[in-house]
Amino acid sequence: MKSFKGFVIAGTHSGCGKTSVALGIMAALARKGLRVQPFKSGPDFIDPGHHTRASGRACHNLDGWMLEGETLRDIFSRYTQDADAAVVEGVMGLYDGYSALEETGSTAHLSKEINLPVILVVDARSMARSAAALVLGYCGFDEDTAIAGVVFNRVGSANHARTLQEAIGLTNVPLLGMLPRREEISTPSRHLGLVTPEHLEDLEQKYSGLADWVEENMNLDELLEYMPDIPRSPRFDEVPMIPKAHIGVARDEAFSFYYEENLRLLREAGAELVFFSPLNDRSLPDGIDGLYMGGGYPELSAFDLAQNTRIKREILDFSRSGKPIYAECGGFMYLMDALSANNRIFPMCGVFPFRSSMKNRFQALGYREIKLTKDSPLGPAETVIRGHEFHYSDLEGLPDDQATTYEVTARNAGPRNEGYMVNGNTVGSYIHLHFASCPEAATHFVDACLKAKDSAE
Known part of the structure; x- marks a missing residue:
């Protein structure tokens, strides 16, 4: 047909x-x-x-x-x-x-x-x-x-x-x-x-x-x-390639928010995606060169995430090793010191020195455009990527000198700084970015993983 x-x-x-x-x-x-x-x-x-x-x-x-x-x-x-x-x-x-x-x-x-x-x-x-x-x-x-x-x-x-x-x-x-x-x-x-x-x-x-x-x-x-x-349009033939880098992607009941096109663009840029579960796996996959922590509902699994202490420690060590991590919304919350929900505080990975706290109504909602203010695993300064923000949690204990790499613009709002970065290689944000708005971001992230891999060798 x-x-x-x-x-x-x-x-x-x-x-x-x-x-x-x-x-x-x-x-x-x-x-x-x-x-x-x-x-x-x-x-x-x-x-x-x-x-x-x-x-x-x-x-x-x-x-x-x-x-x-x-x-x-x-x-x-x-x-x-x-x-x-x-x-x-x-x-x-x-x-x-x-x-x-x-x-x-x-x-x-x-x-x-x-x-x-x-x-x-x-x-x-x-x-x-x-x-x-x-x-x-x-x-x-x-x-x-x-x-x-x-x-x-x-x-x-x-x-x-x-x-x-x-x-x-x-x-x-x-x-x-x-x-x-x-x-x-x-x-x-x-x-x-x-x-x-x-x-x-x-x-x-x-x-x-x-x-x-x-x-x-x-x-x-x-x-x-x-x-x-x-x-029908002419066929899009996928070109087989040998992966340049292996990227661990968190995917389970707590982390399931990914644009399929983001994953495809990472593969097209030379990544082999290795899915793992921060809830159920005791360790990170072997041989990974970067991590992609997507959004989801970590607050609903906060107790179990907190109990899985070994993989949390491995993620903290992974960030400190210099290998790239990109985290958005729920994945970003998981990388913080703690998550506060239902009047309890659950310890998380400790990559970012602040915590998230669940509220009764949404704290942000709408389209966002980000411009990188400095070089990061997502690309060089001035790179522009579009995305969306929607969350019920807010940040607590954010240090005044916390480094950022995003200048964020939204409708009816002035620019603000976000896209928190630690160790020069880990970027976390409440904003879900769509890589198809800037495919170079996927390429830059894979290249950053490859560079970290080569440095380690």
């Missing part, structure tokens, strides 16, 4: 049920035997984890603010080479992005960049004729956004469904499905978003239930026929 089908699942607002709809469609199409390639709009790690499990293929993030249009299209083309269907889940409401005054970073913006039609999910609770007005408002707000149809979610009864069908008949917008309220199949949430797959039981049963819900209330065969055929 020389083409595939593709569409974007967007919502009127966060919480309208678009993730459940997207997961249900992915699981249902995969159950039909189709190769379903999932994508997620925006800076998200939790939804992609569910997408990966529901579809059987790794989900990739497509963010219109962090990444240029050409990069977005390259990532999309790379991972749809052998797909039968591409399903992209949007972020927040359809038109929500970097600011209220521009579309950058929104689902609408992404749909234009990758030229996919939009299916709009509407939470129809307590709505009747007003649903038509809402749909018309979304369709008329930006006529360049191709809204292919609407799916009503949380429909209360057969009578409610008839009323909604009559209402949508007042518009020219196709009705693609009406999904009844099924709170029992929704995925539970907590701070930062949905509960991650690593912390849930009976996942396959949950995805199967979502697939049943979609199949019973949407005609997926008609939906695919309705969507345009998308020509």
Whole structure:
């Protein structure tokens, strides 16, 4: 087959049920035997984890603010080479992005960049004729956004469904499905978003239930026929290479927040990635030349992380040895002296001489652009990389003379210093960087690991 089908699942607002709809469609199409390639709009790690499990293929993030249009299209083309269907889940409401005054970073913006039609999910609770007005408002707000149809979610009864069908008949917008309220199949949430797959039981049963819900209330065969055929791009042939450096990547229930493209770019730059668990492994992998400590939920596993004293000591010694470490958000918290949560203080690795303390509400949220103020394992001074920040913890005991290597800019805020560095080789930050916004960062990190390796030999 020389083409595939593709569409974007967007919502009127966060919480309208678009993730459940997207997961249900992915699981249902995969159950039909189709190769379903999932994508997620925006800076998200939790939804992609569910997408990966529901579809059987790794989900990739497509963010219109962090990444240029050409990069977005390259990532999309790379991972749809052998797909039968591409399903992209949007972020927040359809038109929500970097600011209220521009579309950058929104689902609408992404749909234009990758030229996919939009299916709009509407939470129809307590709505009747007003649903038509809402749909018309979304369709008329930006006529360049191709809204292919609407799916009503949380429909209360057969009578409610008839009323909604009559209402949508007042518009020219196709009705693609009406999904009844099924709170029992929704995925539970907590701070930062949905509960991650690593912390849930009976996942396959949950995805199967979502697939049943979609199949019973949407005609997926008609939906695919309705969507345009998308020509496949020429194949991206991966060039085999002998790894230059070995990088340990922390990955377990506590550390699971990684952009798949970051990992690919590290491999492309010459790294062999060696995954390990700070929770379950007693020692670091043998022969590693650098460490990548991603984000996650270390606060939920703080006791077990604190108890694993041997690997904590090895990580501290690794940093002091001069080998590079890059840590972001949860991984950064793990490298500090301690983590404070639930009125208890848990000793961590002690690489950074301060601690993190969990709060009841988020302490930072939004896009960030960083410029390196000095040479670091991520590149030379003046290197610019984009990312995102979202966390509930804050720093305590930060020394006044703590070295930094980031100048951070954010919307409606002046520059600030962050990106804490110790030993000239370990960089930690609350900001999750997307290496595809500056692929040289991945190359620089691998080269820094190689240089440390050569020095040790």
